[in-house]
Amino acid sequence: MNQEKILSVSELTRQIKGTLERSFTNIWLQGEISNFKLHTSGHLYFTVKDDQSQISAVMWRSRAAQLLFRPNDGMKVMVRGNITVYEPRGNYQLDCYQIQPLGKGELQIAFEQLKQKLFDEGLFDDVHKKPLPEYPQRIGIVTSPTGAAIRDMINVISRRYPAVEIILVPVKVQGIGAAEEIAEAIEILNVNNLVDVMIVGRGGGSLEDLWAFNEEVVARAIFLSEIPVISAVGHEIDFTISDFVSDLRAPTPSAAAELVVKDKNEVVEIIRNFCYTMINVMTNSIDSYKQTIAHLTQSYSFNKPHDMLRQRSQQVDEYQRRLEQNLIHHFKALQQQSSSLSQRMNSLNPKLALKRGYAIVKQEGKIVSSSQKIKTGVSAEIEFHNGLVDVEIIGKRS
Numbered sequence: 001m002n003q004e005k006i007l008s009v010s011e012l013t014r015q016i017k018g019t020l021e022r023s024f025t026n027i028w029l030q031g032e033i034s035n036f037k038l039h040t041s042g043h044l045y046f047t048v049k050d051d052q053s054q055i056s057a058v059m060w061r062s063r064a065a066q067l068l069f070r071p072n073d074g075m076k077v078m079v080r081g082n083i084t085v086y087e088p089r090g091n092y093q094l095d096c097y098q099i100q101p102l103g104k105g106e107l108q109i110a111f112e113q114l115k116q117k118l119f120d121e122g123l124f125d126d127v128h129k130k131p132l133p134e135y136p137q138r139i140g141i142v143t144s145p146t147g148a149a150i151r152d153m154i155n156v157i158s159r160r161y162p163a164v165e166i167i168l169v170p171v172k173v174q175g176i177g178a179a180e181e182i183a184e185a186i187e188i189l190n191v192n193n194l195v196d197v198m199i200v201g202r203g204g205g206s207l208e209d210l211w212a213f214n215e216e217v218v219a220r221a222i223f224l225s226e227i228p229v230i231s232a233v234g235h236e237i238d239f240t241i242s243d244f245v246s247d248l249r250a251p252t253p254s255a256a257a258e259l260v261v262k263d264k265n266e267v268v269e270i271i272r273n274f275c276y277t278m279i280n281v282m283t284n285s286i287d288s289y290k291q292t293i294a295h296l297t298q299s300y301s302f303n304k305p306h307d308m309l310r311q312r313s314q315q316v317d318e319y320q321r322r323l324e325q326n327l328i329h330h331f332k333a334l335q336q337q338s339s340s341l342s343q344r345m346n347s348l349n350p351k352l353a354l355k356r357g358y359a360i361v362k363q364e365g366k367i368v369s370s371s372q373k374i375k376t377g378v379s380a381e382i383e384f385h386n387g388l389v390d391v392e393i394i395g396k397r398s
């Protein structure tokens with residue numbers, strides 16, 4: 001025993017670590033996940049087991065962030081990594097750098113997990129769906145500027161409704177950074193309020209090609225958009241998260257172009273129907289008003305003012321006739337009074353009395369009214385009805 005080397009625990013552990021880590025590199029391991037834990041640090045800790053054995057496993061935060069799905073207990077997987085030894089405890093574990101689900105693919109699981117998550121948050125609820133404008137003036141399209149999808153959409157929109165303005169926001173539609181570009185384009189259209197409605201999509205492809213439209217950042221950008229969004233990704237059989245969260249899903253980009261605008265011929269026909277309806281409504285309204293006016297003009301209430309006016313007019317005529325009669329009567333009375341006064345004045349006219357044999361005696365230019373006033377020895381005038389006679393008064397009798 002004195003001749004044998006005595007190892008410390010650390011030395012033994014270090015030798016085991018070196019042996020294991022050199023011997024077991026880049027190995028694939030199949031099993032079932034249990035005791036899964038997402039640490040606050042972002043590292044994943046779990047156990048991979050089968051019916052008889054189990055091994056601890058870890059995936060560090062930098063690699064875990066690249067996973068498209070969330071591992072959970074009971075999930076059957078294939079993991080790839082290296083065997084490492086955790087020296088403080090002398091435990092060996094699998095340092096994973098790749099996890100692939102068995103059965104359903106990684107992308108499909110990621111799709112279902114994100115779909116369920118957003119569904120639980122209410123992002124798919126109809127209450128959040130915004131109606132599309134019937135007659136948009138400007139349409140935004142978020143897609144690749146070089147793909148067939150943009151050409152198809154421009155051709156369809158130009159043919160159906162050439163008056164509309166199209167604003168293209170070019171983005172990558174697949175590969176690294178595509179989802180972020182799409183989300184940023186949606187935000188740009190909203191911040192600047194550039195369009196009335198937007199189409200977000202691309203042409204067909206594999207699940208991997210369409211994956212940018214399954215990213216959470218795109219889904220939340222669509223949900224937060226104040227502008228109505230039409231999702232047009234892939235072919236009719238393809239479904240993405242964008243389809244569920246958007247305000248309307250179109251089976252293809254061309255179908256989206258047909259849904260977003262009406263056909264110009266249909267619009268012209270609608271305008272014609274409006275004009276026809278307006279003319280009929282106006283004509284019917286005018287006829288109705290004419291009938292109402294005719295009914296009113298024939299009604300007692302409407303004619304009563306006219307009747308009252310006619311009565312008042314007749315009363316005015318009556319008052320005028322009475323006034324004329326009164327004036328005539330008054331004038332006749334005045335005429336009679338004048339004639340009577342004239343007769344009375346004539347009867348008092350001394351000249352008329354002179355014709356009956358009377359005479360007027362004047363002396364010194366004054367009428368002598370009595371014999372007492374006449375002067376003797378003074379000449380006088382005697383006026384007859386047909387002339388004057390000069391006399392001399394020589395005496396008077398009582």
